[in-house]
Amino acid sequence: MNNSPPIGPGTVYVVDDDPSFSKSVSRLLGAVGYPVEIFGSAQEFLSRVVPEMRGCVVADLQMPGMDGLELQAALGKTATPLPVIFLTGQGDIPTSVRAMRGGAEDFLMKRAPKEELLGAVERAMERGEQERQQRARLKEMRSRFERLSERELEVLEWVVQGKMNKEIADDLKINLRTVKLHRTNITRKLQVQSVAELTLMASEAGLFKT
Amino acid sequence: MAGRAVGAMLICAWMIFAACDSRAQTLNPPAKAKHVLMIFSETRDLPGNAMMEHGVKEELLKESTGPVEFFTENLDARRFPDPKYDQLFKDYLKDKYRQQNLDLAIMFVSRDFQLARQLPAAFRTNLPVIYVVVNDLNDPNPTNDTSFTGIFQRFDIQGTLKFIFNLQPETRRVVVVGGVSASDQAMLGKIVETSRSMDGVDFEFWTNRPMPEVYQAAKSLPAGTVLLLSTVQSDVTGTKYLTTDIANTLAPSASVPVYVMGASLIGSGTLGGNVIDFNELGIEAARLAMRSLNGTPVGDIPIELQSNGVPMADWRALRRWNLKRSRLPGDSVILYQPRSLWEDHKTFIILIAAGLLAQAITIIALLLQRRQSRLAEVEIQRQRTELAHVARVSTMGQLASALTHELNQPLGAILRNTEAAEIFLQSAEPNLKEIRAILADIRKDDQRAGAVIDKMSTLLKRRKLVSERLDLRELAEDTVTLARSDAGDRGVKLVLEMPAHLPSALGDRVHLQQVLLNLIFNGMDAMLTTPRDQRLIVVKVGKTNDGKLQVGVSDRGVGITPDSAAHIFEPFFTTKPNGMGMGLAISGTIIEAHGGTIWAEGNPPGGTTFIFTLPQFEEKDAGDLPAVS
Numbered sequence: 109m110n111n112s113p114p115i116g117p118g119t120v121y122v123v124d125d126d127p128s129f130s131k132s133v134s135r136l137l138g139a140v141g142y143p144v145e146i147f148g149s150a151q152e153f154l155s156r157v158v159p160e161m162r163g164c165v166v167a168d169l170q171m172p173g174m175d176g177l178e179l180q181a182a183l184g185k186t187a188t189p190l191p192v193i194f195l196t197g198q199g200d201i202p203t204s205v206r207a208m209r210g211g212a213e214d215f216l217m218k219r220a221p222k223e224e225l226l227g228a229v230e231r232a233m234e235r236g237e238q239e240r241q242q243r244a245r246l247k248e249m250r251s252r253f254e255r256l257s258e259r260e261l262e263v264l265e266w267v268v269q270g271k272m273n274k275e276i277a278d279d280l281k282i283n284l285r286t287v288k289l290h291r292t293n294i295t296r297k298l299q300v301q302s303v304a305e306l307t308l309m310a311s312e313a314g315l316f317k318t
Numbered sequence: 319m320a321g322r323a324v325g326a327m328l329i330c331a332w333m334i335f336a337a338c339d340s341r342a343q344t345l346n347p348p349a350k351a352k353h354v355l356m357i358f359s360e361t362r363d364l365p366g367n368a369m370m371e372h373g374v375k376e377e378l379l380k381e382s383t384g385p386v387e388f389f390t391e392n393l394d395a396r397r398f399p400d401p402k403y404d405q406l407f408k409d410y411l412k413d414k415y416r417q418q419n420l421d422l423a424i425m426f427v428s429r430d431f432q433l434a435r436q437l438p439a440a441f442r443t444n445l446p447v448i449y450v451v452v453n454d455l456n457d458p459n460p461t462n463d464t465s466f467t468g469i470f471q472r473f474d475i476q477g478t479l480k481f482i483f484n485l486q487p488e489t490r491r492v493v494v495v496g497g498v499s500a501s502d503q504a505m506l507g508k509i510v511e512t513s514r515s516m517d518g519v520d521f522e523f524w525t526n527r528p529m530p531e532v533y534q535a536a537k538s539l540p541a542g543t544v545l546l547l548s549t550v551q552s553d554v555t556g557t558k559y560l561t562t563d564i565a566n567t568l569a570p571s572a573s574v575p576v577y578v579m580g581a582s583l584i585g586s587g588t589l590g591g592n593v594i595d596f597n598e599l600g601i602e603a604a605r606l607a608m609r610s611l612n613g614t615p616v617g618d619i620p621i622e623l624q625s626n627g628v629p630m631a632d633w634r635a636l637r638r639w640n641l642k643r644s645r646l647p648g649d650s651v652i653l654y655q656p657r658s659l660w661e662d663h664k665t666f667i668i669l670i671a672a673g674l675l676a677q678a679i680t681i682i683a684l685l686l687q688r689r690q691s692r693l694a695e696v697e698i699q700r701q702r703t704e705l706a707h708v709a710r711v712s713t714m715g716q717l718a719s720a721l722t723h724e725l726n727q728p729l730g731a732i733l734r735n736t737e738a739a740e741i742f743l744q745s746a747e748p749n750l751k752e753i754r755a756i757l758a759d760i761r762k763d764d765q766r767a768g769a770v771i772d773k774m775s776t777l778l779k780r781r782k783l784v785s786e787r788l789d790l791r792e793l794a795e796d797t798v799t800l801a802r803s804d805a806g807d808r809g810v811k812l813v814l815e816m817p818a819h820l821p822s823a824l825g826d827r828v829h830l831q832q833v834l835l836n837l838i839f840n841g842m843d844a845m846l847t848t849p850r851d852q853r854l855i856v857v858k859v860g861k862t863n864d865g866k867l868q869v870g871v872s873d874r875g876v877g878i879t880p881d882s883a884a885h886i887f888e889p890f891f892t893t894k895p896n897g898m899g900m901g902l903a904i905s906g907t908i909i910e911a912h913g914g915t916i917w918a919e920g921n922p923p924g925g926t927t928f929i930f931t932l933p934q935f936e937e938k939d940a941g942d943l944p945a946v947s
Binding site (some may be wrong): 126128129131132133135136138139140169170172175195196197217218219222225 | 722723724725726727728729730731732733734735737738741742752756759762763766802803806812
């Protein structure tokens with residue numbers, strides 16, 4: 109395959125208690141163009157996690173102290189849930205299943221072919237970037253929704269459900285004109301042009317889920 | 319009533335009958351004894367005569383219903399050959415037995431029958447006479463005479479020669495010693511006649527030599543020769559002899575075996591032959607006598623003419639001439655064979671033998687038992703080594719994941735480094751410094767992988783205990799590392815606590831590692847039902863107050879019941895469904911062999927702590943501990 113680095117704005121964080129292995133992985137990833145940072149334990153890495161981090165984590169599954177799965181769980185609770193690729197000296201199915209359920213990007217043998225590792229890192233990088241962007245958009249959307257008043261949110265809920273203005277006015281026992289005013293305010297505050305866009309946005313932001 | 323009367327009458331009748339019967343017995347006079355006179359032509363005390371007399375008396379007393387009274391007389395004709403003595407003897411008998419009412423006379427004759435024929439005339443004319451004639455004279459046919467019957471016994475020449483050639487097939491020469499009396503000559507004549515039919519054997523007749531010369535010559539006969547003693551009543555010089563005496567003198571000094579034809583001649587050194595059994599002859603005579611005494615006229619009893627012999631040999635002579643008894647006919651009579659201890663003390667021997675046998679069996683049983691228990695000990699020892707090995711191998715099985723991890727770590731690093739190096743080499747100006755560093759790392763990881771394999775093969779090897787100075791901290795670290803991946807899989811947190819400094823211990827690295835691994839795995843097994851987030855194994859290395867080194871392995875498992883606590887170090891004791899029950903037993907053995915102790919105690923927060931101690935290494939400790947495993 110081609111070795112041309114699919115470089116994005118991200119770093120590979122290698123977490124392994126075996127310095128020799130960490131070094132070799134970082135050499136390979138460095139050689140194909142990724143910035144790499146090495147951490148000797150899960151705790152060390154977690155203590156250094158900051159929201160600005162972009163990229164993915166390559167972690168040893170078996171480590172003294174906090175192991176890979178624990179690292180994954182802890183990382184998932186932070187504001188920067190980077191994708192995790194697990195490396196293991198030996199694969200066993202129950203562990204890999206748990207790892208994948210926990211959202212692991214991949215689960216690789218330490219001696220897996222280079223292409224598998226690089227492919228996994230590339231995918232993780234993409235996913236990480238997507239998730240980061242989605243997280244940012246979501247955050248931005250949520251901040252827009254936060255500008256809406258209580259009454260405007262009530263009206264929005266009905267709109268998203270496809271109700272007509274008249275029905276909304278009857279249900280909320282308010283004036284039809286007032287409904288129209290609320291709708292104008294909503295589209296202005298949320299910067300949307302159509303009801304369809306509004307519905308999509310509300311859904312994306314996780315609003316009004318049953 | 320009637321029944322009782324009949325009963326009383328019967329009893330009365332019986333009493334009268336019984337009284338009559340007893341009276342009849344007391345009044346009946348004693349049965350008249352049969353009077354039997356035995357007359358010997360030679361002295362009565364000759365062995366053959368004594369044998370015949372014994373045979374007659376034995377048989378007659380056995381068979382006769384009434385008493386038999388015996389009278390004996392002897393003519394001693396050899397020593398008193400003058401015919402006038404015959405007359406005197408006749409008169410003597412006539413006068414002596416006039417009043418005796420003889421019933422029967424038995425005459426034993428070994429010389430001229432006619433001479434003896436005249437004797438019974440001394441008695442009442444119709445006295446039944448039974449003759450027992452032992453010689454080879456051609457007697458006149460006595461068929462017309464109804465006043466006697468008898469047995470004419472010939473010597474078994476043919477049988478004796480056959481006896482000789484059976485026993486000594488190598489015989490090429492038979493020297494016959496005989497006399498010159500009419501009886502002697504008659505017998506020699508028979509021997510000559512018989513010898514003619516025998517090819518390949520020389521017969522030599524020493525009849526024209528005085529007996530002393532014969533004795534002398536017999537001393538230097540060559541091998542392949544035998545002596546056959548015929549009868550010698552007188553030799554060429556006219557000297558009278560008894561064949562018995564000749565046998566007595568000739569046999570002991572002869573250089574070859576002396577064969578005879580009469581049982582009475584066996585016993586003084588002669589070998590034997592198909593001989594006349596005089597005792598049997600007496601018995602046969604007695605049977606004829608019995609018929610006569612029972613009323614059968616002697617004329618009606620046929621005269622028996624016989625020449626059968628009985629194979630008979632002197633055991634001592636067989637030994638002297640080193641001849642095989644097995645060559646004799648199966649029914650041979652062997653005389654003078656020492657009675658064996660068996661015959662003399664059969665019961666005693668059986669008892670002693672039984673006692674000895676019982677004792678021997680007991681001893682053998684005890685020896686076997688001891689041997690078995692020794693073998694069993696050896697076997698147990700062997701099995702223990704085997705089991706220790708098996709336990710190690712099964713520990714290895716448990717450790718397979720750990721070892722895979724241990725190996726994949728350096729191998730993975732080598733792979734990644736190689737891949738990186740390949741990429742570096744693709745650039746126009748490869749970073750040689752980096753590549754050199756990579757190669758160094760590859761070498762290091764290769765050595766690391768090699769070390770893992772070495773460690774594994776050491777663990778797998780069946781070996782005896784080899785003590786060495788060792789750092790318990792290092793050992794604990796290595797072991798915990800080995801167990802780590804397994805612990806991870808089982809969700810067990812594995813914590814190692816140890817001081818920064820610890821004195822060296824004395825022990826066998828592999829065995830102690832096995833013990834520690836076993837304790838760690840046991841701990842993990844005990845925590846199957848413990849909630850995942852509470853699964854914890856703490857390995858604690860330290861020192862006791864009395865200067866020993868100590869390793870503790872604590873788990874948060876199910877703990878040990880007091881019942882189990884007493885048995886956990888016993889072989890085959892297990893609480894695990896698939897446990898072999900050997901782990902702790904072997905661990906115990908290993909620690910004991912190190913001079914340490916191992917025990918278990920309850921863990922305050924729950925679970926169990928296994929602790930073992932080891933001696934410190936001291937400079938004097940060099941060399942091997944006693945072999946265990």
